[in-house]
Amino acid sequence: MTDTGTGAYTAASEASASAESAPEVLSGIRVLDCSIAMAGPFAAQRLGDLGADVIKVEPPTGEWQRHAAAGGATGNRINVSFLSLNRNKRSIGVDLKSAEGKEILYELVKSADVFLQNYRPGVAGRLGVDYETLRQINPSLVYVSISGYGEDGPYRNRPGQDLLLQAMSGAMLSAGSAGNPPTPAGQYLVDAVTASTAFEGVLAALFHRERTGEGQLVTVNMLDAITTLQMQELSVFTVGGVGQHRSEQPHAHVYIRAPYGTFSTADGYLALAMPDLHTLGEVIGEPSFLGMDTETDSWAHRDEIYRKTAERLTTRTTAEWMEALGAVGIWAGPVYGYQDLVDDEQIKHNGTFIEYEHPTEGLVKTPGFPYKLSATPARIDRGAPLTGEHTREILVELGYDPARVDELAAAGAVAVPADEPAPEPAGERA
Numbered sequence: 001m002t003d004t005g006t007g008a009y010t011a012a013s014e015a016s017a018s019a020e021s022a023p024e025v026l027s028g029i030r031v032l033d034c035s036i037a038m039a040g041p042f043a044a045q046r047l048g049d050l051g052a053d054v055i056k057v058e059p060p061t062g063e064w065q066r067h068a069a070a071g072g073a074t075g076n077r078i079n080v081s082f083l084s085l086n087r088n089k090r091s092i093g094v095d096l097k098s099a100e101g102k103e104i105l106y107e108l109v110k111s112a113d114v115f116l117q118n119y120r121p122g123v124a125g126r127l128g129v130d131y132e133t134l135r136q137i138n139p140s141l142v143y144v145s146i147s148g149y150g151e152d153g154p155y156r157n158r159p160g161q162d163l164l165l166q167a168m169s170g171a172m173l174s175a176g177s178a179g180n181p182p183t184p185a186g187q188y189l190v191d192a193v194t195a196s197t198a199f200e201g202v203l204a205a206l207f208h209r210e211r212t213g214e215g216q217l218v219t220v221n222m223l224d225a226i227t228t229l230q231m232q233e234l235s236v237f238t239v240g241g242v243g244q245h246r247s248e249q250p251h252a253h254v255y256i257r258a259p260y261g262t263f264s265t266a267d268g269y270l271a272l273a274m275p276d277l278h279t280l281g282e283v284i285g286e287p288s289f290l291g292m293d294t295e296t297d298s299w300a301h302r303d304e305i306y307r308k309t310a311e312r313l314t315t316r317t318t319a320e321w322m323e324a325l326g327a328v329g330i331w332a333g334p335v336y337g338y339q340d341l342v343d344d345e346q347i348k349h350n351g352t353f354i355e356y357e358h359p360t361e362g363l364v365k366t367p368g369f370p371y372k373l374s375a376t377p378a379r380i381d382r383g384a385p386l387t388g389e390h391t392r393e394i395l396v397e398l399g400y401d402p403a404r405v406d407e408l409a410a411a412g413a414v415a416v417p418a419d420e421p422a423p424e425p426a427g428e429r430a
Contacts, residue, residue, distance in 0.1 A: 024051020048088030057309025093415025
């Protein structure tokens, strides 16, 4: 693994030894990550996990996410929000509003394969880093632009924030109960699916370039990402003609028959999904279910079925119900908190979480890469960088004289940390 001068990073997982010597599927691909917040940085991190050289281009004061700590989880020098979305990247702190900074960016573009940004519509053009400008410098560049609602159109200037997109997507009215407020997801769902969409777009465009040598513009917007995620639900509405009708009880999904949702038990909560009503009635001791037709009555009597199921399930523990329901093939599972998830035996078996040492933040335990490649596994070479941690290293690679770097830093055109590592020879990539 690469030592950036601030300490080596070691992934504590069973696969780390084999990953050390395995090839990286995106080795040799250079990504310029000019994005902020979650969707763009998350997509770029995935590319870095697969071996791409991801250079995070951020202002001398640091990217916005460095200063916005989710849950108030600050770190020593890097908050947890930034730490979680920016591993396997190098940082160059550069002022793109300065002539010198723009010149540096253009030099980086010459050797880049992917450029990723999620500026507000129009900002890239004003900065001179729009697709048409950069393609003149590097015609084979894959340029990824992420927006909230689209590159143009009536909503182009609306704020692309996760909760606002969840609200607009219609998904909030597919869960919960009638008369209660719409139900948002318990994670940054739109940001996450947009990141995955952008990641897929980059890989598709790189595959096209591999065949043709041509770069291209890839546009991704959060509204389309969350809309297409609901392929089945929206087709039920547009093709099947079935509207979103929330029932009085907190049903988990308007298009799935009862009982479907979470229920209190004697010691916690249980998730229950689409059981045969006769079988469920036998197990929980509810005689009214025995004569019901699962396919028709489960829709006609959703609230009644929910209430009676809820009353019965409070009489035994989650583990007891799991055993009893599982014995007859009913789909049921425990409702976890985060500690339960981290401690789960299947999560441990899968190696879902990875650990590595960060030079300023110590031991970092975080979710790893979401899928496994047998020949080219993902790996952690470095954690999230300090602002401008690799500015000097990257500029020396571009051919800048160390004295010139000092001049740029003194002028505020670039950022270099006070405790920066010694520069590496020109031409080398981390």
